[in-house]
Amino acid sequence: MKPAPFNYHAPSTTEEAVGLLAELGSQGRILAGGQSLFQLMNFRVVKPENLIDINPVSELDYIRVDDGTLAIGARTRQSALERSTEAARHSPLIVEAVKNVAHPSVRNRGTVGGSVAYADPASELPAVVLTSGGEVVLTGADGQRTLSAGDFFRGPYTNACSPDELLTEVRLPRWPDGTGHAFLEFQRKHGSYALVGTAVLVHLDGESIDRVAISLCGVDQTPVRASRAEDLVRGNVPSDGLFEEAAAEATSDLHPLPDVKGSAAYRLKLARVYVRRALELAVSRAKGERP
Amino acid sequence: MVETREESAERKWVGKSIQRIEDPRLLLGRGGYIDDMRLPGMLHAALVRSPHAHARIKSVNVEAARRLPGVTAVVTGEEAAELCNPMPDFGPDPTRHEWRCLAKDKVRYVGEGVAAVVAESRAVAEDACDLVEVEYEPLPPVVDPEAAMEPDSPLVHDALGSNIAYEKTMVFGEVDRDFEGADVVVSDHLRWHRSSGQPLETVGAIGNFDPGSGMMTIHVNSLTFTSYLFMVANTLKVPSNRLDIHPHPAGGSFGSKFWAVKVAIIAGMLAKHTGRPVKFIEDRVDNISNSDHHGSDRTYQVELAATRGGILKSLRVKVVDDYGAYIQFGVGHHGNALAQAVGPYRIGSLQYELHAVLTNKCQQGAYRGFGSEVQNWVLERMVDLMARELEMDPVELRRKNFIQPDQFPYFIPNGNLYDSGNYEGVLDKALELSDYESWREEQRRLREEEGRYVGIGICTAQERSVFSATEFWFWFDEPAAPVTSMPESVTLDVDAMGNITATLYSCAFWGNSPETMVAQLVAEEFDVEPSQVNVVYSGTNQGLPATGPGGSRFTVMIAGAVQGASKKIKDKAFKIAEHLLEAAPGDLEWSEGGVAVKGSPDRRKELSEIAMAAHLFKHSLPDEIESGLEADQVYDHPYTTMPSEDRKNLGVFYPFVGHACHIPVVEVDIETGKVSFLRYTAVHDAGTVVNPRSLNGHIIGGIAQGLGTALLEEFVYDESGQLLTSSYQDYLIPSALDVPEVVVGHHETPSPYTVHGIKGAGEGGRMMAPAAISSAIDDALRPLGVRVRELPATPERILGWIEAAQAQSSS
Numbered sequence A: 001m002k003p004a005p006f007n008y009h010a011p012s013t014t015e016e017a018v019g020l021l022a023e024l025g026s027q028g029r030i031l032a033g034g035q036s037l038f039q040l041m042n043f044r045v046v047k048p049e050n051l052i053d054i055n056p057v058s059e060l061d062y063i064r065v066d067d068g069t070l071a072i073g074a075r076t077r078q079s080a081l082e083r084s085t086e087a088a089r090h091s092p093l094i095v096e097a098v099k100n101v102a103h104p105s106v107r108n109r110g111t112v113g114g115s116v117a118y119a120d121p122a123s124e125l126p127a128v129v130l131t132s133g134g135e136v137v138l139t140g141a142d143g144q145r146t147l148s149a150g151d152f153f154r155g156p157y158t159n160a161c162s163p164d165e166l167l168t169e170v171r172l173p174r175w176p177d178g179t180g181h182a183f184l185e186f187q188r189k190h191g192s193y194a195l196v197g198t199a200v201l202v203h204l205d206g207e208s209i210d211r212v213a214i215s216l217c218g219v220d221q222t223p224v225r226a227s228r229a230e231d232l233v234r235g236n237v238p239s240d241g242l243f244e245e246a247a248a249e250a251t252s253d254l255h256p257l258p259d260v261k262g263s264a265a266y267r268l269k270l271a272r273v274y275v276r277r278a279l280e281l282a283v284s285r286a287k288g289e290r291p
Numbered sequence B: 001m002v003e004t005r006e007e008s009a010e011r012k013w014v015g016k017s018i019q020r021i022e023d024p025r026l027l028l029g030r031g032g033y034i035d036d037m038r039l040p041g042m043l044h045a046a047l048v049r050s051p052h053a054h055a056r057i058k059s060v061n062v063e064a065a066r067r068l069p070g071v072t073a074v075v076t077g078e079e080a081a082e083l084c085n086p087m088p089d090f091g092p093d094p095t096r097h098e099w100r101c102l103a104k105d106k107v108r109y110v111g112e113g114v115a116a117v118v119a120e121s122r123a124v125a126e127d128a129c130d131l132v133e134v135e136y137e138p139l140p141p142v143v144d145p146e147a148a149m150e151p152d153s154p155l156v157h158d159a160l161g162s163n164i165a166y167e168k169t170m171v172f173g174e175v176d177r178d179f180e181g182a183d184v185v186v187s188d189h190l191r192w193h194r195s196s197g198q199p200l201e202t203v204g205a206i207g208n209f210d211p212g213s214g215m216m217t218i219h220v221n222s223l224t225f226t227s228y229l230f231m232v233a234n235t236l237k238v239p240s241n242r243l244d245i246h247p248h249p250a251g252g253s254f255g256s257k258f259w260a261v262k263v264a265i266i267a268g269m270l271a272k273h274t275g276r277p278v279k280f281i282e283d284r285v286d287n288i289s290n291s292d293h294h295g296s297d298r299t300y301q302v303e304l305a306a307t308r309g310g311i312l313k314s315l316r317v318k319v320v321d322d323y324g325a326y327i328q329f330g331v332g333h334h335g336n337a338l339a340q341a342v343g344p345y346r347i348g349s350l351q352y353e354l355h356a357v358l359t360n361k362c363q364q365g366a367y368r369g370f371g372s373e374v375q376n377w378v379l380e381r382m383v384d385l386m387a388r389e390l391e392m393d394p395v396e397l398r399r400k401n402f403i404q405p406d407q408f409p410y411f412i413p414n415g416n417l418y419d420s421g422n423y424e425g426v427l428d429k430a431l432e433l434s435d436y437e438s439w440r441e442e443q444r445r446l447r448e449e450e451g452r453y454v455g456i457g458i459c460t461a462q463e464r465s466v467f468s469a470t471e472f473w474f475w476f477d478e479p480a481a482p483v484t485s486m487p488e489s490v491t492l493d494v495d496a497m498g499n500i501t502a503t504l505y506s507c508a509f510w511g512n513s514p515e516t517m518v519a520q521l522v523a524e525e526f527d528v529e530p531s532q533v534n535v536v537y538s539g540t541n542q543g544l545p546a547t548g549p550g551g552s553r554f555t556v557m558i559a560g561a562v563q564g565a566s567k568k569i570k571d572k573a574f575k576i577a578e579h580l581l582e583a584a585p586g587d588l589e590w591s592e593g594g595v596a597v598k599g600s601p602d603r604r605k606e607l608s609e610i611a612m613a614a615h616l617f618k619h620s621l622p623d624e625i626e627s628g629l630e631a632d633q634v635y636d637h638p639y640t641t642m643p644s645e646d647r648k649n650l651g652v653f654y655p656f657v658g659h660a661c662h663i664p665v666v667e668v669d670i671e672t673g674k675v676s677f678l679r680y681t682a683v684h685d686a687g688t689v690v691n692p693r694s695l696n697g698h699i700i701g702g703i704a705q706g707l708g709t710a711l712l713e714e715f716v717y718d719e720s721g722q723l724l725t726s727s728y729q730d731y732l733i734p735s736a737l738d739v740p741e742v743v744v745g746h747h748e749t750p751s752p753y754t755v756h757g758i759k760g761a762g763e764g765g766r767m768m769a770p771a772a773i774s775s776a777i778d779d780a781l782r783p784l785g786v787r788v789r790e791l792p793a794t795p796e797r798i799l800g801w802i803e804a805a806q807a808q809s810s811s
């Protein structure tokens, strides 16, 4: 199981990488952690003529807080995110989520930018970026642009990056103190892709919910934000009945892609259970009842 | 992990937990795997595989592939049919379902090889595979075995005229009478889907042909059945004495490398064709789709008869087994099932109706249990169902029907023999180790107070060991191949320093512990340290008769060989010592690794002194003593008898029968169908244990695999015969994180027929875990009226069963 022949380029700066992309156009392909790309190449599903390896681009390896926004460089390893105290303070949701990505050995190579760019509909990190109201920074030869997560994810394994752009940063805004978070997912076995994952952020104002975000992965062409379910919950006092209703609403218009690990109908049932459970967990955390 | 076992007093090394001799090599990355081996001038091969389940090969155009720089040769199926004879086949009527190393005329499953490319590197070989143009004429695929049995079904093999490769009903004892006389009959429809062993290293071989001598040498990490390698020589068109197979560590087999000869044959064929050494190693897709070693794929209709008081009387089994495109071992898998068809119970009669069907899938081979694990599952499902029907405690129903210790040796209705056992002893130990009673309490509490669905499963089942070849052919009037007793051999050689080398003659290292076993067994015989024993493997060409692992036979058989060879050496050592010590024959005894005069232990000769004399000073010894201190021993199956002419009695064919009781505690999430483990207890009786530590490994590893079979693993073919699970993304094998910690206990009932009383135990955990886990899921979902009737019990299936039961109870 060997890839088709390819040329290899190893730029050491973002500028060089972007220059190569401009030069090679659609003949060039970014190599980050290789944890998804090499599978596709070894199966010869893709046969890129040129690989542009961004592993040497160390300037894209950072986790920092700029103006209350958590900024993660695209080349940051998933395991670095998992261990980052900065990230845990600022966005415990993404740290909880990244622990569900594969196994430690995969996270040691896989990058945050690669996971987001790959736009696998079952992936955890894209769902978290969407939940948090995050953004993605794309850098091309002509400069940078910033897209909201909602605009970035276009379909299964499809994003809004044009062939000459490099995803350079992922940005997550900070949610207010006291926000409860929950990332829960259903895996057939430890470390395998989620059949269904749910990311929830909830903030309470006194008894009732004043801010809420709910997203799901593994249940449609892209990660999806359950806006109608959020509307249903917002302004209300949390209760079992409310969670149940929100879960029903969140899963009322989804189109999961079935595979041997789970049919579409089963994924929908799971989604409903998991939205409810994630809401329960996030609310109990917002109330300080659970760590 | 708790280990409960009293060390045996009479033996010094047999029974001791020593560290595995194989481990340092493996842990240092020096395992000697085939993929690390390079011969000078070696080329690499890759296969063009069929994308169709069933299609006629109209043409194969290899011109572009041959022209690619770095490509040495491209061999099509048609050319391979010139270079090689058909594959060795133990099945019925092999000429009517001819099997070849590369498909000729027709492809019969997705993944079947169509052409082989040889190149300077594997990468170039794969580039060239992309350039081979095969024109196919798709044919209607045969996927569903029931439909395949219909007379108008398309045919997998035209020459056979049917897709039914074999069918037969065997009746042992008064089945009809027992059913008529029964108070209660339970019946069920059960389904076991196909899965297979997943080796860490796939099957690989390096062929090397010397045109000068005509010698074909093949290095291979698979293969057992060493005594049958003449069949491989025939396929390769080389004389049997000019084929030498060099065994390498298998990187795991679990049966899947039992007779994985195709890779070796392809490598050998290509080496002969190109005149250079050729390595061919399967990639994971090759292995999953084209291994020739998928496991059982069975649909059952079963009936069990009993009295109202819970005495089990008779069992009727009807099974359809989907063999895939070929049937290399015939229906030996069902011989295996028959070996322990009535389990540990006094069931007096048995009917077994078998339909072996061919379809467009990868063919079946061997997988840990070889089909008897499926029978265990089926029987235990039925016993649980009977307990429910009779409203009896499943533990008590089992206890009531156990064959009793004083009934051994015990002949089951079909004539096979159980040598010894103490099933209640095993059961009681398992109940105790698992805290069975307190878990029953806890189960009630969790159900009532927290609404949780916790279940306690039980399985009491057999592990037959040490097959005799009759199980492959008693189905037919004539044996398919000339068969012997499946011997195993060893050579022991004591060098001038008194160090011992043991030479093994089969590809014994499957991930089991053959070297540890042999070192301990030799140490036991000579009363030396196991570290004094070096274990090596012979190529088959200089080899003594051997079979290798499979059917949990290796330790029992090699123990016999070691004992025989040791006795020959010790007899000679005594003669030399008589001379050196000037003692009379009767006055000497073996003591502390040497020979001493009885009663005066100071007058002694160490083995090294005796060996030195034997090797260097022959002329100072009596005339009849020849130089050297070595011995061969070929050990034949110690207890097998021939089947009767009418096959109403199959004879003794699998007589060393271990037993185990597994008690898992699981929780089922009834909203998702997910099963998780709270505890797992396994007590095994494998007769005398050689090394509890390595046996624990077998038990735990087998449980991990059994868990995979029960909950995760399934090769899924869609209705067009496409394999949907050709990588580990979709074919799910449990990892360490998915397997519970296992509490292991041992109970030892020695076999009266084997050396030291050892029984085989290599398949252990997987023989029981699917049944035990199914039972636990049933128990958890009992309030909902759900029973497991299909494996793997995936969460989606479980949720479906729950919903179906709820729909039924509300209507």
Ligand SMILES: Cc1cc2nc3c(=O)[nH]c(=O)nc-3n(C[C@H](O)[C@H](O)[C@H](O)COP(=O)(O)OP(=O)(O)OC[C@H]3O[C@@H](n4cnc5c(N)ncnc54)[C@H](O)[C@@H]3O)c2cc1C
Residues within 6 Å of the ligand: A029, A030, A031, A032, A033, A034, A035, A036, A037, A038, A074, A075, A100, A101, A102, A103, A106, A109, A110, A111, A112, A113, A114, A115, A117, A118, A120, A122, A123, A124, A125, A161, A165, A166, A167, A168, A191, A192, A193, A194
């Ligand atoms: C066994 C296993 C299990 C896994 N399980 C999970 C899981 O449960 N959840 C999950 O989310 N993922 C899982 N993954 C995938 C893993 O998380 C990958 O790391 C991730 O999908 C891709 O990241 P990467 O850095 O490896 O990118 P690569 O594989 O190098 O690249 C992936 C794709 O993104 C493009 N790309 C990468 N970086 C950039 C960039 N900066 N700008 C533009 N394009 C870019 C590449 O060109 C390529 O097309 C698993 C992988 C394995 C091997």
